[in-house]
Amino acid sequence: MRADQPASGGRLLVYRHPAFVRVAHWINALSVAVLLLSGLQILCAHPAFYWGDVARFAHPAAAISSRQADNGDPLGILTLGRFKFDTTGVLGVSKGPDDQRQVRAFPRWATLPAELDLGAGRRWHFFFAWLLALNGAAYLALGLIGGRLKRELIPTGRQLAGVWATLRDHLRLRFPHGEEARRYNVLQKLAYLSVVLGLLPLMVFTGLCMSPALDARFHVLTMLVGGRQSARTLHFLAAGAIVMFALVHIGMVLAAGPLNQLRSMTTGWFALKPDRTSS
């Protein structure tokens, strides 16, 4: 831990994030972004979800498809259980490279690469899956050994008791200042904890469940989540939850002072504003 440094305007610079956390954070951010885009590319090959071990092609739990309108134009359709939605322009049918309507599950801007290419999508996905998994393993190992994970991410009893008050403050975009901002608040702790110990491990796990080679050795684990197609569906739902987290996370960074937040996750140093109550 490095000593606090006084800065201009009565602010105090505190060393908020050690190097391993900062490096892991940015590798993670890059990996998640590439995995999301290449994952949507892979999904374009069969944009339908099922529960259990196998596909029931006629009865997907959810599916993106297309059909021809009366005037001959293709229409994009999202099917959720018994309900159908016209999603032309985004899901099912969107603009192709020549601005023509193209039948594809996700639009060009949402897939890596932009054109439909399952092989390339899988190449990107598996490279960055390895990066994400190795980075995550190193982060968890260092965080557990040093005790930092427990110290920084497990909420205290007092924090948990005040969770509703903190939530109310956050919804009004009133963030902790001064000494309180030295630590993660209870909402941050719960959000980060559920990502690093919940969603990301679930992504890796359900991803591995889809491998036919690993399934030969560990099919008990695949059965644990209900079968290969269940694993695939959960993989997508968990990805959606990570996207939701990322949107809120980025929104909060913007609301709480993006320069200070970005500096602390890049250099480690976070500026505390003078605490109004104590000054």
Next chain:
Amino acid sequence: MTAPLDRRAWLRGALATTVSVLAAACDRVAGSPRVNSTLEGAETLTRSSHGLIVGRAALAREYPASAISPDFRANGTTNPDSEAYQALASGQFRDWRLEIGGLVDTPLSLSLADLQAAPARSQITRHDCVEGWSSIAQWRGARLGPLLQRARLKPQARYIAFFCADALELTLDGTGDYYETIAVADAFHPQTILAYEMNGRPLPVAHGAPIRLRLERQLGYKMAKYVMRIEAIADFSKLGRGKGGYWEDRGYQWYAGI
């Protein structure tokens, strides 16, 4: 009153430009051969870690008969249109011969009846397509390992190549013909069979009649349908476009255990 609208239009324009510049940059990066060969490095990592963790002998899960899918999908070619194949099919494959050659001491030429008399295995397994879906079927076929033992592999043989009756893409040089290659070790896996039966009936044309390869621990595109010739080879750089299979030549991974 027009000012906010102008600003909004400007912002929208700027955002659209940024997105398209980023997308173009992404495509540039995605298309670069050096980037691609770096990304392919992960395939080696996957293959060797699977070799370490899964091992050679682990069997793919086998299911009860009640799990068999009523709607098993047929992908790729569903009816090869060559005259030679159509003639074989109309004769119920009585004139079909499977040639086993290449790096072997005793090349074999087997009829369907010969294959049906060879050491067989029946298994109910899950077929995982690279597209993402899975279906379960029962397969019965001749075990590939004993057939290769009968043909007596030369020590240089490292891969087994399967040449098929179907062309998925029409090309002048024949690189559109379906073919696949697998490692010799995988060819000797007990569940690796040349299936002539699916769900208790002769293998349908849509699923690769008269035989298709079953390589249970990898994805569907490795399991060549309409197999006509099998060769033991030392390397596959001279076959097709050199990547070890029809889909591999078009960007799929040679190792399809993931």
